[in-house]
Every structure is written in structure tokens, then in C-alpha cells.
Amino acid sequence: MSDFFPEEILEKILLRLPVKTLIKSTTLCKSWLSLIKTSTFVQSHLCTTIDSNNQTNAHLLLLSAFSHSKENMCYEHHWLHWDSPEFGQYPKLSNPFPLFSDEIGPRVFGTCNGLVCLESYNWRIRSCSPAVIWNPSILKIVKFPTPPPCFTSTKYLHYRKHQSHGFGYDSHSNDYKVLRVVSLSDDHSDVSRFTTVVQVYSLARGSWRSLSASAVPVDLQAGGSERPDFVNGCLHMLEVRLDVYYDDHHQEHRKRGGDFIAYFNLTTEVFGEIMIPEALRRDDCSRSRYEESLALIKDKQYNPNDPANCGCDIWVMKEYGVAES
Known part of the structure; x- marks a missing residue:
């Protein structure tokens, strides 16, 4: 085929083939194998496939x-x-x-x-x-590979560890990354912050690295049933604003506060936060992705006098990062 088609036309033809056919095509000749395995071709094929799927709902x-x-x-x-x-x-x-x-x-x-x-x-x-x-x-x-060990000191021996993992794509470096957050349970030794370690895995590097403690927000805590949602190049987690108080009944300091959305930018590998809409700050919400937007889901309280009015309200952020939207 390469004798009859210019290289740029041949590449456009290959970009429209399904993945299984492309894999078979790598065995036909060295030039096709070299082209199909390049990161540029892989990324172009992914974009072509996404555009085609959006048009055909396939x-x-x-x-x-x-x-x-x-x-x-x-x-x-x-x-x-x-x-x-x-x-x-x-x-x-x-x-x-x-x-x-x-x-x-x-x-x-x-x-x-x-x-x-x-x-x-x-x-x-x-x-x-x-x-x-x-x-x-x-x-x-x-x-x-096995993540680096954390909380290896004997003083943490009897604490239970909570872990959360998120997965997303860094379009800037054409790399897939995993965010790992590990927190200690019921640790009140440092009432100014949660005891949390953050690690990042890069598929391109094939290795893990740990973030410095100063880069980890004091309010960040692992655990819970929800997984971080990947939207707009960031992984999003629903967190609790840190507020330290003294519990007279248990005679110890504890932590509490209102909810906010913490995010981790996969390109810069820096944390940030997005406020929750004022109307939802006193409600229990869960977080989700709705198409290409960030969303919050508020369950309606069951009312026996109005059983039909149950279910949930879905709030979708129209403009990313703007709580008012």
C-alpha cells in the first residue's frame, strides 16, 4: 500500500481503523509498526476514536x-x-x-x-x-510496582490506615497518573492537621514518588466509598474543612467542619479547592462526574406524607471552578 499512497494519506487511513485491526497491522511491516507505536499516533488515534464515538454514540x-x-x-x-x-x-x-x-x-x-x-x-x-x-x-x-511504604514508625503500629486512589490523564505530558492518598485513623497526636501521605504514580516513568508534607493540604483525608472523579485534568475529592475542638465526653481533641471539594491537578501535581454552592453547604452530598462536568448529588429526605417526592437533586457546575455556576 505504501507504494501507492503518500505517507500522510496512509497515516490518515490507519487512524480510522479499530484498535484490534491496528494491532494486527503492526505485524505487516516495520514501518507500520514504528508509526503505530509512536505516542503521537496513539494520541491522534484516541482523539479520532473519541470524536467518532461522540458522533455515532458507539x-x-x-x-x-x-x-x-x-x-x-x-x-x-x-x-x-x-x-x-x-x-x-x-x-x-x-x-x-x-x-x-x-x-x-x-x-x-x-x-x-x-x-x-x-x-x-x-x-x-x-x-x-x-x-x-x-x-x-x-x-x-x-x-x-509496589508503592513506597508510609507510616513505618512503630508509633503508628496500632493505627488503622485508610487509602483512596484516583486515576486520570495528564494531557500536557501525555501521561496517565494515579493519585494515592493514605491517612491514619483516629490520630489526634497532631490536632492541627490530618496525618496524610500523598503519592503519585506516572505510567510514563513507571514509578511512584511521594509529595512533600508541605504540599499536602491539612484538611486532606483518605477513606470513604467515593472515588476521586477526573474532570478538566484534575481529580476531585469531597473533603471536610478542618476545625479542631475539645470533646468533653471523650476528653480529647477532635476534628470537624463543613464540606468543600479538593482537587489535584495532574499536570502541575498541586492541590487546590472549590467551594460548594451555598445552598448545599448544610446538606450531605455525594460527588460525581456528569458528562464532562463536575456534579454534586443531594439525596432528598423521605417524607411519608409525600412518598412520590423522593430521589435526588443533581447540581452540575457549568463553569469549571466557579461555585456560583
């Missing part, structure tokens, strides 16, 4: 399920389905992360550009660690 949905055998063994099952009214199956997937025991299993903590991040979760001690980045479309897996 998105794929990842489904995961678990089953138990008579021997009480747990098995994972995964599928990709078309996001369409027919909901047709694309392929059935092999297990990307086999369970090591009944106590340890995988959990999704982030998705971005068709990549899925899984963590290994120990249900017994409620501890988790980043495990793999999985591309279900081409069945490729990248394993994480």
Missing part, C-alpha cells in the same frame, strides 16, 4: 459480575457491551486480575480513555493497593 460499557461455586470459590466475569438500545455484546473478556483468595478481590477505582484501573482489596482488613491498568479492548495489562 461507546462501550464494561460489565463485571461475580459468582460462587459449590466449593464456595469466587469467580469474576467481564464483558464489553455496546452502549445502545440493543445492548449487544462486543466480546466476553478473560479475567484480568485473578482472585488470590476469598479475602482479596479487585475493585475499579478509575477509568479514562478506555483504560480501567483496578486495585486489590482485602475485605477482611479493609485495605487496598493499586494493582493493574487494564485495556479491555486489546486485552493488555500493566502491573503497578
Whole structure:
């Protein structure tokens, strides 16, 4: 084909091929392999695929399920389905992360550009660690190296650790990154801040690095059921404004406060914050991503006199970073 088409035309043709066909094409000749593997081509193909999917609504949905055998063994099952009214199956997937025991299993903590991040979760001690980045479309897996140890001092021996992980894409450096936040539970030794360590993994570097303590906000705390949401190049977490008070009943200092949204910019690797709308500051809210925007979900209190008026209100930030929007 290269004898009949100019190189720039050939590249435009390859950019429109599906991923599986592209992978087969890398075996045809060295020049195609060299072109398809470049980061520039990969990024261009991703943008072309996203634009095409937005026009045709040809998105794929990842489904995961678990089953138990008579021997009480747990098995994972995964599928990709078309996001369409027919909901047709694309392929059935092999297990990307086999369970090591009944106590340890995988959990999704982030998705971005068709990549899925899984963590290994120990249900017994409620501890988790980043495990793999999985591309279900081409069945490729990248394993994480072990994160640097934190809180190794014997004085932290009896404290329980809480961990939160987020996953996103740094468009400036064309790199995928994982944010790891580790906090100690019920640590009142330093009432001026939470005892928290932050680590960042770079897929391009293939390694972890720890942020300095001065770069970690005093209010940042890991834990909770929600995963950081990736919007506008940042990972977002719902946090509590630090307020120290003395609990007379327990005779100790404690921490409390109102909610705000903390974010971590994956390009600058710096934390910031966004205020919550005034109307929601006294309510319990959860955080989510709505299309390409940041959103807050407020559950309505159940009223037995008005059972139909239940559910939730969804608040969407129209202009990023502006609480009033």
C-alpha cells in the first residue's frame, strides 16, 4: 500500500481503523509498526476514536459480575457491551486480575480513555493497593510496582490506615497518573492537621514518588466509598474543612467542619479547592462526574406524607471552578 499512497494519506487511513485491526497491522511491516507505536499516533488515534464515538454514540460499557461455586470459590466475569438500545455484546473478556483468595478481590477505582484501573482489596482488613491498568479492548495489562511504604514508625503500629486512589490523564505530558492518598485513623497526636501521605504514580516513568508534607493540604483525608472523579485534568475529592475542638465526653481533641471539594491537578501535581454552592453547604452530598462536568448529588429526605417526592437533586457546575455556576 505504501507504494501507492503518500505517507500522510496512509497515516490518515490507519487512524480510522479499530484498535484490534491496528494491532494486527503492526505485524505487516516495520514501518507500520514504528508509526503505530509512536505516542503521537496513539494520541491522534484516541482523539479520532473519541470524536467518532461522540458522533455515532458507539461507546462501550464494561460489565463485571461475580459468582460462587459449590466449593464456595469466587469467580469474576467481564464483558464489553455496546452502549445502545440493543445492548449487544462486543466480546466476553478473560479475567484480568485473578482472585488470590476469598479475602482479596479487585475493585475499579478509575477509568479514562478506555483504560480501567483496578486495585486489590482485602475485605477482611479493609485495605487496598493499586494493582493493574487494564485495556479491555486489546486485552493488555500493566502491573503497578509496589508503592513506597508510609507510616513505618512503630508509633503508628496500632493505627488503622485508610487509602483512596484516583486515576486520570495528564494531557500536557501525555501521561496517565494515579493519585494515592493514605491517612491514619483516629490520630489526634497532631490536632492541627490530618496525618496524610500523598503519592503519585506516572505510567510514563513507571514509578511512584511521594509529595512533600508541605504540599499536602491539612484538611486532606483518605477513606470513604467515593472515588476521586477526573474532570478538566484534575481529580476531585469531597473533603471536610478542618476545625479542631475539645470533646468533653471523650476528653480529647477532635476534628470537624463543613464540606468543600479538593482537587489535584495532574499536570502541575498541586492541590487546590472549590467551594460548594451555598445552598448545599448544610446538606450531605455525594460527588460525581456528569458528562464532562463536575456534579454534586443531594439525596432528598423521605417524607411519608409525600412518598412520590423522593430521589435526588443533581447540581452540575457549568463553569469549571466557579461555585456560583
